[in-house]
Amino acid sequence: MRIGIDVGGTHTDAVLINHDQILSHNKSLTTADVTTGVQNAIDKLLQDSLINADQIEAVMIGTTQFTNSVVERKNLSKVAAIRIALPSGQELKPMADWPSDIASVIGENIYMLDGGFLYDGSPIAPTNSEQIRLMIDSLLSKKITSIAISSAFSPMNPEPEIALGKQIQTAIPEANITLSHKIGSLGILERENAAILNASLLEFANKVVEAFIEALAKRNIKCPMYISQNDGTLMSADFVRQFPALTFASGPTNSLRGASKLSGLQDAIVVDIGGTTSDIGVLNNGFPRESNNIIKVGGVRTNFRMPDIQAVALGGGTCIDLLSSSNELRIGPHSVGHRLVEDGLIFGGNTLTASDIAVAAGLSDMGNKKNVSHLPSDIVQKALLQMTQLLDDNIDMMKPNSEPMPVILVGGGSILVSGNIKAASSILRPDYAGVANAIGAAIAQIGGESESMLSYRQIPRDQAITQVTQQASDQAIKAGANPSSIKVTDIEETAIPYMDEGMTKIRVKVVGDIGKCFEGNTDDL
The missing domain is CATH 3.30.1660 (Dodecin subunit-like)
Incomplete structure (x- = not known):
């Protein structure tokens, strides 16, 4: 018995599975207090399935909280950025190209030390004990406990980072330390950035983990809890406390894994259509294809593993405008998001959305169809054609080669696709596609x-x-x-x-x- 929960920007999806059998599932609007939404989702799962809390063996949660913290510059700690690479690595300092707003929140507490190794294992310079002593004294005086340590070519030889980390931990037992070789790959600037971001989230990660554990305890669920990583795998609660940044982009990854499980396909294109965007990814041997490019998180360049995702501004809440001057339609990029149930025509609102088009075309029966009965059929068909073409173009760009591939449509907005997708060799809409992300977390x-x-x-x-x-x-x-x-x-x-x-x-x-x-x-x- 497993519970999978995925907290998205618009919806929180939850599923209860027993091996391959889906016992219960639900979708609700994401609450401002994320843990309350998680509790409500669990309550409904247990109520609908008549399963007792003590029968649950594991709970898996995918959350956007850490990504949102970086994007919104909230819940971030001051960080000491320590680089071991002098004298050769002193020209470009840590956080040199960061957006000023996030750099000011984290603070420019930068320490440059002698040491490190080159790619061939030869030392750059011997360590300087006096530099280290002065640095630790400075950390103590500033009361900084979140620390990121990076050294040159540490993925090949991490000893400088490990040794300095132990010295700091001895002097400052309460320190939260991230070593760059644990989270990033070759390329010191991007790896250093990833370590600093991770260190800035460590205190918040502890609070988030405790909140989730408390939410489960209140439901008398005592089984282990895991958090989704962005490569389609899980981390234990204690591991999340050390590496919260590995959750970045875990939502689309869960959708890809869930799509693979529901369809039985190991290699395919997955289109996850949510309330705001359509996330397009590639399944390779059942796991998301990873990006080979530098990934920016909140404007900060990083090089840790991230799924190769193409985000398209098309979702159930996407706004559709009729341009009177040309009699053409403009699809997005704006969206009503979680306000769809208030602003969409089918729910009594005044904004024409992609969901209204789907209902008018007979693709869905949500809301009140009478509210869109006045829409001209040619406008409805034109909107459907443009939405399908937008997805087709982006799917074609994501294919590994020119050959068509199977396309799996998942997410609550998968009803938006009605036409032919030329880039697809076949189109699959598996059962439970609306909660594929929660299923991906659960499995x-x-x-x-x-x-x-x-x-x-x-x-x-x-x-x-x-x-x-x-x-x-x-x-x-x-x-x-x-x-x-x-x-x-x-x-x-x-x-x-x-x-x-x-x-x-x-x-x-x-x-x-x-x-x-x-x-x-x-x-x-």
Whole structure:
């Protein structure tokens, strides 16, 4: 028995499943107090299914709270940004290209230290104990406890970050520390940014986790709770306290995983049509295709794993305007969002939305159809054609090649698509498509990922891949995976021709079933 909940910007979706059987599901408007919405969703699941709370074995929650905190510049802590890369890494300081509003909230508490290593393992400079002492004294005087530590090429040699983290933890036991090699990949500026964002969320993450645990306790649900990551896997509650930034973009990822489960397809295009946007992603072996581009979160460049998602301004609440001068329609980009039930014509409002068009066309029976009976049929058909064409164009851009692919439509707004999509070899609308994101959360496994640069001249290829796989497996186990269930889902090898010794970047991703929850410690931070 699992409960999956996905908290979106417009709706909160919830589902109760027993293995592959869906026992209950519901969709409600997201409340300003997210935990209240979660409690209400759970209440309705248990009430409708007649299942007792003590029968629930796990609860999985996908939340946008951490993303919203960065975007809205709220609930962020002051952070000490420490870079170990001098003397070579001093020209461009941490947060140099950040938007001024978020930089001022986090504070420009920057510390530059000697040390770090180059890609070939040679040291940049020896550590300077006096620099470290002065830095710790400064942290104590400023009472800063959220700390991000980054060193040059730390994904290849994390020792400088680990050693400094232990020194700071000893001097400041209450410190919340993020080490950049734990969250980002090669590229110190973007990896450093990801670590700083994560550190700024650590205090808030603790509050969010406690609120969710309290919400479950009030419902007498005592099973483990997990939070969705943005790669389609889960984190235990304790792991979320350390890496809240890994939840960024977890909503679309849950939808892709749910679409795969509902359709039985491992490779396909998924279009999740919500109240405000349509998120288009690609399923690759049952998991979301990851983006190879630099991803901006709240205007900050990062390089940690993120799903490759194309967001299109089309959803159930999208506003549709008739341009009287040209007799043409303008679809979006504005949306009434969660106010659809107040502003949409079918609900007695005054705004023409995509949902009104769907009801007028007979694609849905929600609301009051009489309120849209006055819409001319040619306007309705023109709007449907434009909405379908908008999706078709964006789906075509997301395909891995020129060949048509199966397209899975999910989300509450999937009713908006009625015409032919040329980029699709077939179109599937599986049962329970409206709560695919909650299903994706409910079925998710625990994941781990590791990246390293190794020379096949110095270490045999099989041994190198085994080494990186073990690192990824260790990460999954710490996140709560059962060690005996771990399997490799993706291996990526990229030759680096401009480096000596035939260097190759190896990235390995693994997943495993839920096991014993990770019990946080500071041994390796």
